[in-house]
Amino acid sequence: MTYASQQLSEALQELVREPEVPQDYTNRPLPVSIEADENQFPAAVADFLTQTSLYTAQTRSVSVGIY
């Protein structure tokens, strides 16, 4: 088993060991609203999108070769 697989198994086992939360459809502890803050949105996502957007813009008018 790899380290990542082991971590996943442990996290899923933790869910099983948690005291059961009542599964009443009308009374679930869902958050009131969802907001992103700096800590939540992975910086790698924004970095990747910046990199790909720049490359797309750079190659937009490129026409090389004959097919």
Added chain:
Amino acid sequence: MSIRGAEGKRIAWTDTRRESGFSNFLFIDQNYASHPVLRRIFSLARKHGFQSILIEDIDPAGCATVAEENAALALRQPDFTGSRVHRITFFRCLPDQNPTAQDFIGGAIFKSDSFSGLAQPSSHVYEAVLPPPRNAAGNNFIHCQRGYDFHTGVGDFSAKGVLYAQQNDLTFVCAHVALRTALAALLPEGDISYTKINQLAGIDHTSVQVGNGGRGLGPDQMEAVLKGVGVEYEKTVHEPQQQLILPTDYQRHLYGCVESGAPALLGFELDDPTAQPGQASRHVIPVLGHTFNEDAWVPEAQRSYFGGTLSYYPSENWLSAFVAHDDNFGPYFCLPRNFLRKENFRIILGLKRFPTLFTPLEAETLAFGYAQILSNAFQKTGIDWLDRFCVFARLGSLVIRVQTMTRPDYVSHLDALEDWSGLKLDTDSKAEFEKSLPESFWMAELSAPELFSATRHKFGEFLIAADRPFSNDLLSLLLAARLPGCAVFRDGGGQLKPQPIKVTGHTQLFTRPTP
């Protein structure tokens, strides 16, 4: 008038069963100059269980398409003397029976052009439409199939597939036939003529020529054709000689295009040790779909042994091969994943059914970011599958599958949705989704490896704006989400508000309807 719909004069209706002594090879050797593409087409017909072939002669004078093609040939090659056109249709019934719609398999148009300077005619498969040899039950997914009508002397029929065409190397080359296949799958009229393609690409056959002794089409000319017929496309370029190095894996881009149900043109450079750097010949083929290997080793092995830093499983990891036509060889070939190396890859023009302001790969990356935010927001809710979603998201083990989606297709998907316990989405939630969504958007489906590959099920999906550019507020592109036991919509102030829904289990993945 298309050649498929033209009146023909019957030459023969031949029994092709094994017991009749018919041989594809012998027949093509004797009648069609051992043409290799025709052998491929006949072999596909054999796979589809053909029992007879109807051969009809099409009079060029009675068919506008042939007349137009021949006029172009005469301009390009003054020694052109005329052509012979045969329509070959394949049936599952015996000759001289009354064929039903189920008996009809498809057909091919074989065109032989004669020139006074050539001892033998120059022949090509002008077009062919047959169903793919395998379908979704065989883990082959070709979403851009459509129906093509045939008029024959024994009745009118329709074949469902993707139009194949071969270049004549004089008035149209590989780029033309790739464009024709791709556009035939998307344009309402179901085809485009080479005359129109040449007109849009600026080819007049006298001052600007293509083919033998001439040249091919450049990417700018292919783009001019797509723009000229109003078809949107996504362009991905890798040109090492120009110091333009694609920062990502081109196959992820290619998969993202075809998974949305539209074909893509894949251009590559041939291996030629004698060519100067950047001067090797190039070829382009239309990619139509993909195969799926539910027991693929790649997703886990890529992450554990070779990748290391991946934080989700792209659904492309389960792809075994792309399905493509190659005009040099014939229709419906499998191009194995990783066979065409990045060193040879040069361009993808991925056609789109509607405009999007960013790529499938970028939408997939956004979905990964949203999964982190939502999994942090939902802390141990007691809804088993929502909690499992959060664990898979936080530990980088989600499968993410992205495609473009229209609101009507998504609403139909919600209508059909049923979780593992048989629970369906309530009417109010469906109405809320319908109200929250624009006409078209990105859909990112979220799953776990075992769910995705075995039952083809998922936790839920994120619906992401496709018509807005990136800004500092990337979360603003998330339109809505559906997860086990929870839907997320934006309120009047633009805040994302979760609300409970009755579907608390995992549900089936979206299956794209074929026109």
